[in-house]
Amino acid sequence: MTESHSEHLPVLLNETLAALSINADGKYVDATFGRGGHSQAILALLSVQGRLLGLDRDPQAIATGKQLAAADPRFSIEHCAFSELATAVHARLWQGDISGILMDIGVSSPQLDDASRGFSFLKDGPLDMRMNPEAGISAAEWLAKADMAEIADVLKTLGEERYSKRIARAIVESRDEHPITTTKQLADLVDKASPSREKHKHPATRTFQAIRIFINDELGELTAALEQALDVLAVGGRLVVISFHSLEDRIVKRFFRDQARGDDLPSHFPVTVDQLNPRLKVIGKAVKATEAEVAANPRARSAVLRVAEKLA
Secondary structure, three states, rough: OOOOOOOOOOOOOOHHHHHOOOOOOEEEEOOOOOHHHHHHHHOOOOOOOOOEEEEEHHHHHHHHHHHHHHHHOOOEEEEEEHHHHHHHHHHOOOOEEEEEEEEEEOOOOHHHOOOOOOOOOOOOOEEEOOOOOOOOOOOOHHHHHHOHHHHHHHHHHOOOOHHHHHHOOOOOOOOEEOOOHHHHHHHHHHHHOOOEEEEOOOHHHHHHHHHHHHHHHHHHHHHHHHHHHHHHHHEEEEEEEEOHHHHHHHHHHHHHHHHHHOOOOOOOOEEEEEEEEHEEEOOOOEEEOOHHHHHOOHHHHOEEEEEEEEEE
């Protein structure tokens, strides 16, 4: 969920609105509200009968959402992870009546820009990384107790870090003398442990990404939310997902492909495509930010938008 720092510009805004194919009287869900950039643009296209529900697990995002809800009766906000999408929709009796769902995955610019949140290796602050600081354990707490093998596995699997074992060993050896409690400590430690550099990329990039994804169970959240979205959408409703790295996009792409294929039957079975009960139709190809958008907001560089429509 990436926005520019000064104006919180939502990524791929026009492309998102086109993908949602807004029905002015419809019900929509912004499953990753953030600071409301996408939500406000959706509301601008809704009639007085239209409704929009925002979800977020970040208390700061919820504070912004409550302000919007107070100003616009068509909007409501729920403090929950987007893996609780179905619960929030069922509470409003909207199941099967949702015209579109947007998921803008990952960490937001306000989260990155606030050193106290602990997401950025470029700003010194407490090593937290929780999207909801009121729940779960912080990155510092996990690093203090995880064994070397677990840390290495997280760095390799979720960060695709080639020096995962070397970095994990450095973390364990360092914490025995000094607790790792700040982002600068961790970034400096990874820097020293990395024998080579990627061009235009800080050595700690992959480590911070991996730990953040692990602490927030981001891939598990995404998988659960995709399944629930399919159940609550109306037939013809659109599911739009913006992801920012290959692990997320791979999950989305595979889910769309599998649901568009339908039942997993042996290839020699004498059935038509319709008889396989496909539940989604993939709409168009993956969309990426234009050069102009990337120039205005460098964090949009890795954004990938995919859209599918519910068939049944």
